[in-house]
Amino acid sequence: RPAADAGDATSAGARDAVADRPIVLHVEGLAKSFEGLKAVDGISFDLHRGEVLSIIGPNGSGKSTTINLLSGFLKPDAGTIKLEGRSIAGLSAPETSAHGLARTFQNGRVFGSMTVAQNVALGYHKKLTANRPARGLQRIPVLRWIPLLGEAAASLVPWPSVRRENRAVAGHVDAEIERFAERLGPRRDDAAYTLSYANRRRTEIARALVSGPTLLLLDEPTAGMNQSETAEMLHVLQRLKAQGHTILLVEHKIELVTALSDRVLAMDGGRIIAQGDPDEVRRDPQVVEAYLGKRR
Ligand code: ADP
Ligand code: MG
Numbered sequence: 001r002p003a004a005d006a007g008d009a010t011s012a013g014a015r016d017a018v019a020d021r022p023i024v025l026h027v028e029g030l031a032k033s034f035e036g037l038k039a040v041d042g043i044s045f046d047l048h049r050g051e052v053l054s055i056i057g058p059n060g061s062g063k064s065t066t067i068n069l070l071s072g073f074l075k076p077d078a079g080t081i082k083l084e085g086r087s088i089a090g091l092s093a094p095e096t097s098a099h100g101l102a103r104t105f106q107n108g109r110v111f112g113s114m115t116v117a118q119n120v121a122l123g124y125h126k127k128l129t130a131n132r133p134a135r136g137l138q139r140i141p142v143l144r145w146i147p148l149l150g151e152a153a154a155s156l157v158p159w160p161s162v163r164r165e166n167r168a169v170a171g172h173v174d175a176e177i178e179r180f181a182e183r184l185g186p187r188r189d190d191a192a193y194t195l196s197y198a199n200r201r202r203t204e205i206a207r208a209l210v211s212g213p214t215l216l217l218l219d220e221p222t223a224g225m226n227q228s229e230t231a232e233m234l235h236v237l238q239r240l241k242a243q244g245h246t247i248l249l250v251e252h253k254i255e256l257v258t259a260l261s262d263r264v265l266a267m268d269g270g271r272i273i274a275q276g277d278p279d280e281v282r283r284d285p286q287v288v289e290a291y292l293g294k295r296r
Contacts, residue, residue, distance in 0.1 A: 024047050024048060024084060025046065025081070025083055025248070026081075027045050027070070028079060029044060029079040030069060030078070030080070031078040032065055033077055039065040040069060040076075040270045042078070042271070043271065043272050044272075045272070047215070050245070050246055053264070054250070054260065055250045055264075055266075056266050056267070056287075058291060063267055066267075067219050067248070070088075070096070070217060071096050072090075072091045072095060072096035073093050076090065083101060088101070097213075100213055100215065101215050101217065102123065102215070102216050103219065104201070110203050110204050114192055115190060116190055116203050120206045121210075123206070123207035123209070197224060198225055201221060221237065221251070222234075234259060237256075238259075241260060254282055257282075258278045261278045263276060266290070
């Protein structure tokens with residue numbers, strides 16, 4: 001039994017206001033199996049403009065698979081995904097980002113050999129190239145693909161030559177980096193591998209933000225962080241929320257989820273077992289049992 005279905009999920013007036021806003025993301029019947037294992041088993045939900053929706057659930061419940069399906073890193077077996085009314089189900093990762101979706105990864109992915117500013121520039125380049133018609137691989141600027149490649153592949157693309165190839169873009173990127181300089185701090189010209197883990201993850205979020213996304217998908221942004229780093233990240237996320245960003249957050253730390261979210265979805269075994277108000281969901285007996293039974 002769900003703790004609260006869509007109808008009574010909005011207890012506070014502020015949450016009613018969120019539900020009245022336009023739908024940014026519409027997901028219906030989304031499913032993905034891996035060799036018979038139903039990782040995501042027919043989930044449906046909506047995300048409204050300016051809303052922070054969190055997905056909680058024990059390890060293996062299908063949270064990352066959901067983000068991978070939404071962002072084009074996996075193709076769904078079935079289901080509808082609409083971003084601002086346009087179907088994005090089955091599109092590639094670069095295509096979903098061209099449609100306005102940006103994401104971070106559970107195991108933070110920044111390119112260690114590049115500077116902080118260069119990592120962030122990758123995100124801005126995506127924005128600039130988003131509306132260009134892609135006719136064949138060679139017409140798509142190299143930078144747009146780098147975030148999708150592994151570290152090793154990225155190191156094969158030396159930055160100076162990329163800059164030459166993308167000279168028209170470079171000027172804009174520098175201007176945009178200046179705007180982000182405050183957020184990046186004094187370490188903008190440091191190689192990303194010299195940063196603390198927490199700052200690498202912040203760099204990753206800056207890279208996602210600089211493209212001006214319609215929807216931001218964050219996969220466990222505080223994974224592996226200590227208490228003070230987690231508190232700092234909470235502050236960053238609260239600022240993003242205050243700025244009106246629409247965010248789908250996958251997060252294990254329930255206090256963080258409660259502090260940030262307008263609504264929460266709890267998953268177990270690929271299904272949504274409860275949804276609604278953060279405090280109601282965290283007290284739902286099925287959610288408590290799923291966490292106690294499986295949480296590692
Ligand atoms: P969560 O993020 O909630 O911990 P995941 O979405 O990563 O869970 O995984 C859900 C289930 O799907 C798990 O049983 C996991 O082992 C399985 N799974 C995820 N990705 C793959 C994959 N690429 N190949 C096979 N099984 C996978
Ligand atoms: Mg995960």
